[in-house]
Amino acid sequence: MKPEIGSEAPAFLAPVIGGTYQEETQIELSEFVGQRLVLVFYPKDNTPGCTTQGCAIRDDWSQLNGKAQVFGVSIDSIKSHQKFIEKQQLPYALISDEGKQIVEAYGVWVEKQMYGKTYMGTERSTFVIGVDGKIEAILEKVKPAKHLEQLLEVLG
Numbered sequence: 001m002k003p004e005i006g007s008e009a010p011a012f013l014a015p016v017i018g019g020t021y022q023e024e025t026q027i028e029l030s031e032f033v034g035q036r037l038v039l040v041f042y043p044k045d046n047t048p049g050c051t052t053q054g055c056a057i058r059d060d061w062s063q064l065n066g067k068a069q070v071f072g073v074s075i076d077s078i079k080s081h082q083k084f085i086e087k088q089q090l091p092y093a094l095i096s097d098e099g100k101q102i103v104e105a106y107g108v109w110v111e112k113q114m115y116g117k118t119y120m121g122t123e124r125s126t127f128v129i130g131v132d133g134k135i136e137a138i139l140e141k142v143k144p145a146k147h148l149e150q151l152l153e154v155l156g
Contacts, residue, residue, distance in 0.1 A: 002107030005138060009037075009129040010105035012095075016071065017078050018085040019093035024078050027095070029133070036068035036136070037129040038151065039095075041108045043122045045076045045084035053124070053144035054090055060148055061091045067155045071095050073102055074122060128154055 003010055013028040021027075029037075040057070042050045054072065057064065064070055072094040076084070081094040095102065103109040108123040123141060128151075130136040137154040139147065 056148040
């Protein structure tokens with residue numbers, strides 16, 4: 001079940017790479033109390049939609065940087081994230097959720113359908129967490145090309 005706006009953001013502890021984390025590091029939600037945090041959940045590194053979304057964030061990084069700490073989150077490995085960051089020159093960090101604890105806690109591990117097949121996957125969603133640790137905004141089922149515009153609107 002997805003957390004609701006105004007509810008406490010689900011805590012997590014997970015490996016991260018990229019941005020200010022040049023080495024693989026463990027981070028947890030509690031480290032960001034007092035800061036706005038953006039968790040951009042996306043299905044898979046180096047896929048067309050995720051690349052479009054990631055590169056849009058990269059290309060307008062100056063508009064985002066300073067408004068919130070931004071993290072991409074997927075179930076890909078740190079090694080996969082490292083390749084994605086290098087290939088696309090992403091300026092922000094990516095959290096690896098191979099155990100699916102974060103995607104499940106945020107309710108974005110869902111049943112999906114493609115070409116008549118049903119499977120489990122990550123719903124492209126973004127959560128903005130306020131300085132108080134509560135969910136401030138949720139962008140659900142966002143289109144990769146429209147995501148950044150919606151996020152900037154929320155962040156003000």
